[in-house]
Amino acid sequence: MKGIRQLAEHLNISIGTVSRALNGKPDVNQETRRRVLAAAEELGYVANQSGRSLRQGETKVIGLMIESSKETVENADNFFLGVTSGLQSVFARHKLDLLMLPCPSDEDPHEYLKRMVARRIVDAMIISDTQRVDRRIDFLSRAKIPFVALGRSLSASNFPWIDLDFEGVADHAVERLIALGHRRIAITAPSSEANLGYLFIDSYRRALERHDILFDPSLVIRIRSSEQGGYQAAHELLLLEERPTAVILIYELMAIGLYRRLMESGVMPGRDLAVIGFRDAPRARFLQPSLSCFRISLYDLGVALGRMLLATMPAYREFYPGDGRNIIWPLELMPGESDAFDVGAMV
């Protein structure tokens, strides 16, 4: 890869002239300009944009850290690619580029983040998959690196985040099922320490209590967030002595495996068991009976994350005066066939 110095040496003209020719300045004669551009093309000249950036302490690059766990990989999760488009639409206005930083599954996310920051690749970070206690938040705060988190955490009382409304989804789902006559409602949660699992279960529990339904720990099924997890969840449901009449899923693709396992046992979703999925995903749209689930625009979520991040950065703050506040992102119920029956008729 050639820089301006090599170009100048190759052409035997001054660096200043090469620079003026490359930048289209008028004080370079036609023939010289032609020679410089031809040589640049031939030698594979690449303008060095990093010099300027380093002097300014800016790379013009934002990092999005994702966990490339086995679970994510198997899930074929498009979640982050969906968010990416929205982020890029905001960053493009400021000629900022977005890189994705996939943390290997066998590496501690905190150590990984420290290394990536030490590499001085990015000006700011977006982190996701926040844990209940998440040392990355302390680290970024202390190191004064602008960041925004997709997900809450107990680790700091005050940091920029947007999170999906897990409480709202669990609450809405329980209310809906109770209105349909259900009293024995199962719920799934991740087997990890992800913060969202705690929010989801807490809200489910509170909603049950509001209706004087006793919380039964055996109805909380901790499982991997994947199709296979859904299959396993159905398996566990079917083994329960007193089988629930409804189940609420925390992850959209679980529905695929859950349906499969139920049908293998002759249990029909939407007739023998009410199912409410989580996010409306393209995959789940092809399920039969159609899945009751919640709609969210990942693009809009990406836009909001991007705006919130820039609102924390001195160079861009002025453009985003109203974007600094934390957001609990609402999801809208899309009723399907999977819970469209009255349990009274069934029992």
Added chain:
Amino acid sequence: MKGIRQLAEHLNISIGTVSRALNGKPDVNQETRRRVLAAAEELGYVANQSGRSLRQGETKVIGLMIESSKETVENADNFFLGVTSGLQSVFARHKLDLLMLPCPSDEDPHEYLKRMVARRIVDAMIISDTQRVDRRIDFLSRAKIPFVALGRSLSASNFPWIDLDFEGVADHAVERLIALGHRRIAITAPSSEANLGYLFIDSYRRALERHDILFDPSLVIRIRSSEQGGYQAAHELLLLEERPTAVILIYELMAIGLYRRLMESGVMPGRDLAVIGFRDAPRARFLQPSLSCFRISLYDLGVALGRMLLATMPAYREFYPGDGRNIIWPLELMPGESDAFDVGAMV
């Protein structure tokens, strides 16, 4: 974010002493070491690894360029995350990190790549989604940036690549269907200029010709590679005057939409129409009847890509003496129920 200079100023001791304390050198007294480490923690000191790298012209970072097209996003494609783990396992041995560079859907991939190279973020690139004519390959070759492509292209006669065996899959699928008595076999191909579509159709055509079956262009269905594309493909199949008895898919998730549309019309995959999918994906594993498709280890593919890339880089070449050659990656048929019937009995 604080560097070593700020630390030294804060503590009012020399940069040299701070450096020796941070690096655990023995000639620093206990108390000073303790003070330095405490201040480093408190002020969020981050070692600058970029200085050394820039002097050496090395960033120790490898870029994986992916296209974040609307299609990819809707697909929830886990393909690249799967490959990522394998790549990282190779790169970790050399303390190299992998970044994913998502090219926005509204940007020309060639221009995007040029900009990212100008940012001097990465030492080497992995590109994917190669087009028939792909200017990125010329650009990287000319700029002498080490790279490997996941996918062939007509753009250069000699560059490092690994590609899936699209010809082998199409050939195997046609032979299998003909052995089961099929003569009227449809095939899907991407609506884009992706090189793989051409390879797939050419091989299908040659296999038919081997058996004296006339190539019928109406049986080649050009469609988006997604669930929705599969739904549309089934729709078009059902409209054909003389309906085919079998269909070969070029993308695994198409099967989900295809099944749905067929079933809506009372056409049962594996009984009324033989279906052979492409890659064995977790999603497709839950289809009923089970899909005949082809197995591939994305992890192993990532390992091979990583080795091939390092084999082109002077600093690592010696470790990978046998990894320089292009590979057509084989896929292994996994027979399912979706084509398990004899068409003779049907007609």
